[in-house]
Amino acid sequence: MRLLLVSTYELGHQPLQIATAAAELAAAGHEVRCWDVAVQQWDQEAWDLVSQSDGVAFSVPMHTAMRLGLSLAKDIHTRHPDLPLCLYGIYAAAAKSASDAAGVETLIAGEYSEGLLRWADSLSLAKRPPGSVTISTSPRRGKKPALPARHLLPPLDRYATMRFGARDHLVGYVEASRGCRHHCRHCPIPAVYDGRTQISRVDELLADVESLVAAGASHISFGDPDFFNGPAHACRVVEALHGSFPSLTFDCTIKVEHILKERRRIPALAKAGCLFVVSALESAHDPTLVRLAKDHTVADAAAAASILAEAGIDMRPSWLPFTPWTTASHLADMMDFVAANNLADSTDLVQYSIRLLLPDGAALLDDPIVADSITGYDAEALGWRWASPDPEMDRLAASLAALAEEAASCGSDLAEAWEQVRSRIAEAAGRPDSGKAAGLRFRDEEQIPHMTEAWFCCAEPTQDQRSLLATRAASAPGCGPMLRECA
Numbered sequence: 001m002r003l004l005l006v007s008t009y010e011l012g013h014q015p016l017q018i019a020t021a022a023a024e025l026a027a028a029g030h031e032v033r034c035w036d037v038a039v040q041q042w043d044q045e046a047w048d049l050v051s052q053s054d055g056v057a058f059s060v061p062m063h064t065a066m067r068l069g070l071s072l073a074k075d076i077h078t079r080h081p082d083l084p085l086c087l088y089g090i091y092a093a094a095a096k097s098a099s100d101a102a103g104v105e106t107l108i109a110g111e112y113s114e115g116l117l118r119w120a121d122s123l124s125l126a127k128r129p130p131g132s133v134t135i136s137t138s139p140r141r142g143k144k145p146a147l148p149a150r151h152l153l154p155p156l157d158r159y160a161t162m163r164f165g166a167r168d169h170l171v172g173y174v175e176a177s178r179g180c181r182h183h184c185r186h187c188p189i190p191a192v193y194d195g196r197t198q199i200s201r202v203d204e205l206l207a208d209v210e211s212l213v214a215a216g217a218s219h220i221s222f223g224d225p226d227f228f229n230g231p232a233h234a235c236r237v238v239e240a241l242h243g244s245f246p247s248l249t250f251d252c253t254i255k256v257e258h259i260l261k262e263r264r265r266i267p268a269l270a271k272a273g274c275l276f277v278v279s280a281l282e283s284a285h286d287p288t289l290v291r292l293a294k295d296h297t298v299a300d301a302a303a304a305a306s307i308l309a310e311a312g313i314d315m316r317p318s319w320l321p322f323t324p325w326t327t328a329s330h331l332a333d334m335m336d337f338v339a340a341n342n343l344a345d346s347t348d349l350v351q352y353s354i355r356l357l358l359p360d361g362a363a364l365l366d367d368p369i370v371a372d373s374i375t376g377y378d379a380e381a382l383g384w385r386w387a388s389p390d391p392e393m394d395r396l397a398a399s400l401a402a403l404a405e406e407a408a409s410c411g412s413d414l415a416e417a418w419e420q421v422r423s424r425i426a427e428a429a430g431r432p433d434s435g436k437a438a439g440l441r442f443r444d445e446e447q448i449p450h451m452t453e454a455w456f457c458c459a460e461p462t463q464d465q466r467s468l469l470a471t472r473a474a475s476a477p478g479c480g481p482m483l484r485e486c487a
Contacts, residue, residue, distance in 0.1 A: 004033050023145070063383075107134065179198055249449075280318045323355075327429075
């Protein structure tokens with residue numbers, strides 16, 4: 001079968017999820033083409049590929065990708081109503097309520113290889129394949145997985161880079177494991193994997209890294225929801241990586257409780273080239289951490305930041321500042337924590353504006369406070385909308401999101417932008433001196449290892465992303481303008 005795999009957003013990385021799927025499908029005898037809307041304009045060439053395909057599958061590893069993917073699927077369905085469409089990835093099951101309107105019949109969540117192969121094989125049948133929703137946590141059995149087909153994707157220099165030491169480094173994105181052992185209540189992964197994980201074989205991972213190094217990568221980003229779900233496995237991966245490619249640097253995501261429990265392993269990460277660790281601190285308010293089932297305290301988060309700093313590794317925290325129970329005082333405490341633990345220049349501005357997302361099946365929908373805040377289901381946003389009991393919190397969230405997007409697009413000075421965030425929060429909290437960083441120093445940008453794509457998997461799509469989808473079909477003949485999250 002002739003198949004088109006489409007990615008709309010994967011945090012600025014070259015999309016591993018379509019490279020992996022393309023390799024599996026091609027190995028099974030299918031003819032595969034790939035398109036990444038994040039870096040490739042949806043133009044006449046893309047529409048021609050759609051016309052030549054027997055089926056189109058969209059990768060949806062995060063909320064933004066799901067929203068953009070379903071919007072594009074709907075346009076394709078309008079022009080090609082008989083073309084089978086499929087969504088696969090973590091968020092596929094959460095798209096069920098909107099999939100019919102977009103013409104998507106097949107949804108595959110979790111471990112998608114076998115489901116995609118079954119879907120592709122079914123396309124050869126005379127009858128159109130029946131719609132289905134599949135959730136799997138078992139890897140493909142039998143045949144050894146093929147090396148991700150990265151040659152079908154745009155080159156690495158089209159994607160986000162890692163900026164450090166006065167230059168940009170091309171980045172290869174890989175996964176040492178999938179799924180997560182934990183059940184954080186705001187995260188979409190437990191709804192699919194339910195505490196299960198799948199690890200990648202070290203030799204297969206190294207073969208993929210070798211292809212990325214050949215393509216110019218000098219930094220590897222591990223996309224595991226938690227790199228230390230299997231700490232021994234993670235350390236084997238790091239040892240093998242450093243042994244084979246000693247000049248490579250890398251980053252990963254590690255939960256606070258694992259940084260504390262496995263602190264003896266942290267220096268080895270630094271020695272092997274780990275520049276920064278993403279860790280989901282979420283809140284500087286202990287009752288919120290309990291409600292989210294984070295299994296750490298504010299004091300634990302501070303200790304984890306200290307452990308990483310002592311090893312010479314930057315912590316890049318992720319936060320969930322806006323929930324239905326958030327107060328301005330909680331936000332001011334977060335800014336105080338950031339300043340006190342020297343995290344101001346290693347925290348992406350978007351983190352201060354994240355609002356809780358509630359797709360179908362979200363665990364927090366059962367929380368009484370959340371339930372009382374629900375204002376209805378938003379089919380376009382693919383989630384349940386909520387409003388804070390304090391309207392000022394909703395206005396503040398919107399204001400900080402706009403500030404973060406503007407700063408990202410204009411390259412604003414981080415120290416100035418941080419002070420704007422701090423002052424807006426302090427004013428809302430009635431604590432004008434809260435978070436003022438007496439003695440706080442921002443390093444020069446070249447001293448801060450960071451990705452040039454600062455958006456976040458649990459953030460709403462930016463205006464630029466919406467605009468991209470709004471104009472994607474303008475070049476199609478006869479078609480007018482159309483309305484472009486975790487440890």
